[in-house]
Amino acid sequence: MKICIAYESKFGNGKGCMEYLQGVMSKKDHDVEMFSVREREPTSLPPADLYIFSSPTQIGSPARKMKKFLKKLEISQEGAKYALVATCLSSNPKANTLEKMEKLLQPKDISKITDGLMIKVKGIKGPLESGYKEKLDTFAEDILKSL
């Protein structure tokens, strides 16, 4: 299975999560390509069965660079699926980052495979909450079961 991870990460916490997830999925023999949304054009992504998008919560929303990326996203592969990850400092119900990312993807030719995952950071620059690896393990299992 070809999996593509596109992330935005200001302080490296979200990036660390995606590196961990990439490791978990690669060990299960999936071909996982990972890049920052700063490095790639959203109109020329590699074909993949699954896309994972990961963003920090900033001012109650996905980071600006991720919003722009998702707005312009073009998916060429038929039947492609997606899953979302967001990091946040507090679980403020107004910070519905995942919902906002989902809304941006609604008009696209891509469908959600599983509920998104929210991971907390202990301070604005991190570190990640303890237990984040277990959350990502479960998330990876849920995704791979549904593929």
Ligand SMILES: Cc1cc2nc3c(=O)[nH]c(=O)nc-3n(C[C@H](O)[C@H](O)[C@H](O)COP(=O)(O)O)c2cc1C
């Ligand atoms: C400008 C800015 C605004 C932020 N606003 C929020 C917010 O509204 N809610 C929240 O939970 N965290 C907020 N944070 C904390 C970020 O979510 C946190 O820095 C991020 O999840 C860390 O992940 P990263 O290292 O991948 O960037 C904000 C951080 C920055 C820099």
